[in-house]
Amino acid sequence: MLNKINESLNKWISRTSVVMLIILCLLGILQIFFRYVLSNSLTWSEEVSRYLFVWITFLGAAMVTKERMHVRLDILTSKLRNETKRYFDLFLNLIIAFFLIALSLQGVAVMMRASTNELKSPALQIPLELVYSIIFIGALLMLINHLYVMYQDFKSKTIQVDKEE
Numbered sequence: 001m002l003n004k005i006n007e008s009l010n011k012w013i014s015r016t017s018v019v020m021l022i023i024l025c026l027l028g029i030l031q032i033f034f035r036y037v038l039s040n041s042l043t044w045s046e047e048v049s050r051y052l053f054v055w056i057t058f059l060g061a062a063m064v065t066k067e068r069m070h071v072r073l074d075i076l077t078s079k080l081r082n083e084t085k086r087y088f089d090l091f092l093n094l095i096i097a098f099f100l101i102a103l104s105l106q107g108v109a110v111m112m113r114a115s116t117n118e119l120k121s122p123a124l125q126i127p128l129e130l131v132y133s134i135i136f137i138g139a140l141l142m143l144i145n146h147l148y149v150m151y152q153d154f155k156s157k158t159i160q161v162d163k164e165e
Contacts, residue, residue: 058138107135
């Protein structure tokens with residue numbers, strides 16, 4: 001059941017990221033066409049591209065969390081014995097989880113500040129709390145995937161540091 005929910009969530013993240021990436025590429029092509037063929041630049045395309053890029057980055061970070069593909073230094077853990085390595089890995093995973101909780105709380109704080117000050121984006125005039133919401137959403141998705149990975153490790157009682165290439 002938990003596996004099914006996590007797979008559905010990650011399919012949504014993946015599909016959303018692909019759609020955003022396609023839109024980002026099309027916006028780039030459209031901007032080039034307008035600027036060099038029609039000699040009239042779009043005023044909003046750079047802003048949309050920047051926001052899409054940030055959203056894709058956070059969603060991608062959530063996806064690679066589940067796949068254990070984040071950069072990780074294992075100089076110390078490679079020298080530990082299995083039981084010690086397991087406890088050390090648990091300790092590191094708890095630190096990561098607390099960091100993701102703190103990041104999501106800070107994401108809410110940034111959204112609230114933007115909302116309180118009624119900040120709007122320069123070209124599109126959309127509320128910046130919508131743009132900044134990805135900090136909370138991305139950190140929450142990373143936390144969900146990280147907790148799922150921790151649960152899988154606990155359930156299997158094995159240590160899987162990262163995905164092999």
